[in-house]
Amino acid sequence: MxxxxxxxxxxxxxxxxxxxxxxxxxxxxxxxxxxxxxxxxxxxxxxxxxxxxxxxxxxxxxxxxxxxxxxxxxxxxxxxxxxxxxxxxxxxxxxxxxxxxxxxxxxxxxxxxxxxxxxxxxxxxxxxREGEKERIVTDYLLEQFFCQDQESENADLDEFLRQMHNVILIGQDLPLSISGEPLPEEIYVSKERVAQTLRTCDYHGWRLDAITSLPGGQIVLAVNSDTQVYADHTEELEKLAQSVLKTLGEDNESSFSAFYLNHRISLYDLKRYCSENRDRLDIRYFEGSGKVYKLEYPVLTKMETIRELHGSQKAGDAFLISGRENLKRWFDAVYKEVARTYSKEMLINLSRDFYFELRVAYQKIPCFMETGELGIWDNWSYWTDAQKIGQWFADKFDFVTKRFICSSDDQYSKCIVDVIQYIYENYGNPDLSVNDIAEYVHLSAGYLSGAFKKEVGCTIKSYITDVRIQAAKKMFAHGAAKVHEVGEAVGYHSSQYFSQAFYKKTGILPGEYMKKV
CATH class of the missing domain: 3.40.50.2300 (Response regulator)
Known part of the structure; x- marks a missing residue:
């Protein structure tokens, strides 16, 4: 407004x-x-x-x-x-x-x-025109001030920097780079665009004094109310932060988190506070992104964190766990323990170990089994939340273990390997059935179904569906644009049945998935 x-x-x-x-x-x-x-x-x-x-x-x-x-x-x-x-x-x-x-x-x-x-x-x-000129100069000087050495002062802005403000810090919820790959450019919302949106927000009676950015991408909103007793405005300030987040999300189709201080502060003191308490903003990776958090002030000491996990977890341990539910529980426990430390560094290091173990495992999957890519950016919002990261790894390790690939030679029996190979060679046949597969390996359908479930951990029909959906994802990633054509190619008689199967396995419809890839 x-x-x-x-x-x-x-x-x-x-x-x-x-x-x-x-x-x-x-x-x-x-x-x-x-x-x-x-x-x-x-x-x-x-x-x-x-x-x-x-x-x-x-x-x-x-x-x-x-x-x-x-x-x-x-x-x-x-x-x-x-x-x-x-x-x-x-x-x-x-x-x-x-x-x-x-x-x-x-x-x-x-x-x-x-x-x-x-x-x-x-x-x-x-x-x-005059306001725009003044704003541009002030924005530049403020940004330079926050980029300078901690003890530096700015004579041109000294009076303004010593004034007391209510402060809200705004930051885009960017995913953690676990793989070491740079984040896709399309994920970023530029600070100029964020600032433009913030200048048009309705501040509901608050006066906007300044918008500037901190090293690392956080945006500072300095606001003031006519009433100087801040304690009377805590609830209103939180509501303002919620309103700002809503406007940012609507205008930029991205998630942001907000952090507000519980007392008024000068920009001189804010600079020191942010420098000494930078890791306090990492709480969103453990408590959830897209939220408003209250920061205590003055607390000009770094947040205490637990630097070592009790009972060190190794990435290879995941391959020793059988069963999808057991995997989910194991990863949930591991990431809850990491979340307890509030250490982003620990979260990244542990996840990086899991990721590189997965990459090694993917390379060991036999060539006749199509696996697609690890798809780390298929849903990048997973990488802004510790528990979601744990879910992602549970799903991927489950996918690999279903294909029996571990670092050892302890694989499925030759019969089951033949069945899996036959499925990958014929999943495009909409009439592929358990009877066809049983006939191929010269076993009864009942005996084969029991043996397959025992070794692989799922039914043959479920496995066929997994293979088809994985193949469909790969086709979408390579530019396939028509849902019914992809459905037919991976073995479905109708696009409706394909869409139902795709949604059941992925939680998203094919059309929505195409937009993401």
């Missing part, structure tokens, strides 16, 4: 104020009337309180005339826009006021809705 330009109208004749207030739609023009006054003395008091950006004022008024009022206001502010409303006989006064730096003077008798609208449009354009 665009912030309206504030206006005060000053005239000793009530009907003039009434006429100007109703002559145009001020809100539609980008303005809001914040005050009216009937003489210069009253106007000066209201200006000191409200600081309107534009003043429309008469010249001849009781107690203090317009010229004297302008002179006093100029002592406080050389930039405020002042429009002088003059009668014909006041023209000599108008000339005197020019030396005080008025923006414009207009004849009361010549004011129309159109002329007033045009005048306000020109003033607004000038304010926007």
């Amino acid at each position: 665009e912030k309206k330009i504030s206006v005060m109208i000053v005239d000793d004749e009530r009907f003039v104020i009434e006429e100007l207030s109703t002559l145009i739609n001020w809100e539609a023009c980008g303005y809001t009337i914040v005050a009216t006054a009937f003489n210069g003395k009253q106007a000066l008091r209201k200006y000191t309180e409200l600081h309107p950006q534009v003043i429309l004022t008469d010249i001849r008024m009781p107690f203090m005339d317009g010229i004297e009022m302008i002179r006093e206001i100029r002592k406080q502010d050389r930039e405020v826009n002042i429009v002088l409303l003059t009668a014909y006989e006041d023209f000599s006064y108008a000339k005197a006021a020019i030396s005080l730096g008025i923006t414009e003077y207009v004849m009361k008798s010549e004011i129309t809705g159109q002329s007033l609208t045009e005048l306000l449009a020109n003033i607004r354009l000038g304010l926007l």
Whole structure:
């Protein structure tokens, strides 16, 4: 929501104020009337309180005339826009006021809705241009300040940096790079785009003082409320952070987390706080992304973390566990233990061990078995949450163990290997059945089904479905664009049946999967 330009109208004749207030739609023009006054003395008091950006004022008024009022206001502010409303006989006064730096003077008798609208449009354009220049300079200086050495000070911004603010830190929920590969460029939302969105947010009564960025990509929102007692605004500040996250998510189709401090703080102290407590922002990887977190201040010491896991876990241990549910439970326990440390470094190191063990295992899968890629970026939101990372590894290790590939030579029996090879060679046949496979290996269907379930851990039909869905994913990844063609190619009579099977196995419809790859 665009912030309206504030206006005060000053005239000793009530009907003039009434006429100007109703002559145009001020809100539609980008303005809001914040005050009216009937003489210069009253106007000066209201200006000191409200600081309107534009003043429309008469010249001849009781107690203090317009010229004297302008002179006093100029002592406080050389930039405020002042429009002088003059009668014909006041023209000599108008000339005197020019030396005080008025923006414009207009004849009361010549004011129309159109002329007033045009005048306000020109003033607004000038304010926007000046505001943009000032904002760009301030943004640059603030960013330079946060990038400098910890103890450095900035003379150009010193007064602003020492002011107290309520602070919200905003950060995009980027996945952890477990594989060592760079993150896909399309994942990133630029800080310029984030800042642009933040400038258009509705701040619900809070005043936006500054937007800048920290090293590492966090965006700082410095806001203030008219009431200085922060304790009264904790709930409102959290609501503001929630609102900001919602707007960011809608505008950028990405997840963000927000962190707000429980006390007002200067930007000098904020810089120190962020430098000494950077790992506090890592809590989102363990407690969940896309949330609002409250940070305590002052706590200018690093968060205590447990640096060693009790009972060290090795990636190879996952291959010693049989059964999908057992795998899920094992990985869930491992990642809960990591989450207890709140250490992103430990989370990355452990996950990297699991990932490289998986890569080795994938390379050992026989060539006749299509495996597709590890697909680390198929759903990158998994890599922003410790428990989801554990789920991903459980699924992948289960996929590998179903294909019996471990580092040892302890594989399935030759009969089962023949069955698996036959499935991979014929999964595109929609009429492939257990009877066909049993006939191929010269066994009864009942005996083969029992033996396969015992060795592989799932039924033959379920295994065929896994192979078909994996093949479909590979086709989608290589550019296949029609769901019914892919369904037919991997062995389904109808696209509806294919879609149902795909959703049951993956939790997502084929059309949605195509958009992601």
